[in-house]
Amino acid sequence: MVKLKAEKAGVKVIEVNPNGTTTDCSVCGVKVPKTLKDRTHNCSNCHTSICRDLNAARNVKYRAVGHSVLKAYRVSVREASPPGEAIAGVGKKPALTC
Numbered sequence: 545m546v547k548l549k550a551e552k553a554g555v556k557v558i559e560v561n562p563n564g565t566t567t568d569c570s571v572c573g574v575k576v577p578k579t580l581k582d583r584t585h586n587c588s589n590c591h592t593s594i595c596r597d598l599n600a601a602r603n604v605k606y607r608a609v610g611h612s613v614l615k616a617y618r619v620s621v622r623e624a625s626p627p628g629e630a631i632a633g634v635g636k637k638p639a640l641t642c
Contacts, residue, residue: 560607566600570585570599570602572589574587
C-alpha cells in the first residue's frame with residue numbers, strides 16, 4: 545500500500561532486503577548481535593552508540609543507493625543518483641530519534 549501511494553505521488557520507490565539492517569553497524573559494517581529488547585546499537589569495533597532504529601534506517605538508505613556501508617558513509621545525493629533523479633532523504637540525516 546505504501547509503495548502504491550508513493551508511486552501515485554511521483555515518489556521513486558526502491559525496495560531493499562531488510563535482513564541484517566539492525567545487526568550490521570552503519571558506520572563500520574561489523575555485525576553486532578542484539579536481542580529484541582536491546583534498543584541501542586553499541587559497536588565494539590568502532591565504538592558507535594546510536595538508537596537501534598536509526599542504525600537500521602541508515603543501513604536501509606545505504607542499500608537503496610547501492611553502496612556498501614563503508615563506501616556509502618559519506619555519499620551525497622549527487623554521487624548516488626543520476627542527474628535529475630535525486631532520491632528523497634538520501635544524503636540527509638534521518639529524522640528518527642530514540
